[in-house]
Amino acid sequence: MSANPFLAWLAVLVFDTCGQLAFKAATHHAEGEGLARWRAMAAQPWLWLGIAAFIAEFIAWLAFLSLVPLAEGVLLATLNMATVMLGGRLLFGERLTPRRMAGVALIAAGVILVGVG
Amino acid sequence: MKPGWRFYAVGFAVLMAFDTLSQLCFKLAALHAAPFAGDWPWLLRVAREPFVYGAIVGYLGAFITYMGLLRHAPVGPAFAASHLNVVSVLLVSAWLLHERLNPLQLAGAALIVTGILVLAGAERDDGAAAR
Numbered sequence: 001m002s003a004n005p006f007l008a009w010l011a012v013l014v015f016d017t018c019g020q021l022a023f024k025a026a027t028h029h030a031e032g033e034g035l036a037r038w039r040a041m042a043a044q045p046w047l048w049l050g051i052a053a054f055i056a057e058f059i060a061w062l063a064f065l066s067l068v069p070l071a072e073g074v075l076l077a078t079l080n081m082a083t084v085m086l087g088g089r090l091l092f093g094e095r096l097t098p099r100r101m102a103g104v105a106l107i108a109a110g111v112i113l114v115g116v117g
Numbered sequence: 118m119k120p121g122w123r124f125y126a127v128g129f130a131v132l133m134a135f136d137t138l139s140q141l142c143f144k145l146a147a148l149h150a151a152p153f154a155g156d157w158p159w160l161l162r163v164a165r166e167p168f169v170y171g172a173i174v175g176y177l178g179a180f181i182t183y184m185g186l187l188r189h190a191p192v193g194p195a196f197a198a199s200h201l202n203v204v205s206v207l208l209v210s211a212w213l214l215h216e217r218l219n220p221l222q223l224a225g226a227a228l229i230v231t232g233i234l235v236l237a238g239a240e241r242d243d244g245a246a247a248r
Binding site: 020021023024026027041080081084085086087088089092094095096097099100102103104105106107108109110111112113114115116117 | 183184187188191192193194196197198200203204207218219220221222223224225226227228229230231232233234235236238239242243
């Protein structure tokens, strides 16, 4: 990851997106309720892949923030919302309706404002 | 079975509560264990700080709650909606830690809440069509 802010940002984007999609995949491949459901999720790789991606993202995020100011970091990280949405469309057939896109865009704009403020 | 709005409202409220708990506990643990240093004495100070365990409870609770939500919710909107914790952490830090909020941050918080209401409305109106 060295001292390249672009690479650190890319790592945050990739790990965050993969992690979210892996968590969603984990819930697809599990039967049962409660503890049995968690046992079923723990028995296949998706949940662990998601957790590994989450840890990697955390480290990449710390590296990224050590290279850019917080406001810029938050600004660039909101792109994750778009990639997770796109990934949900491609992998799970989630619909990209105008209202969903508007809602996510409003949230992203809000997160950016809080980060800048 | 497709869950109703109550499932999402309660689920995201619980997720927000756990997220806020862990963020607040992290901040309090860091304040108590200050000054920061990446060494063993500092790590020991952190480990003796009860707030760290509050943060861990918050993380675990948020994880379990989020996985429960993802079972039914599409991941795209759910991930975006999980940013509701930005609003709650902002309000709690003003209320308990007496941090000052500026107008931009308040406008941002209002936008996030609006976006979540838009997503909730979309889910209510075409939720029956699944996904």
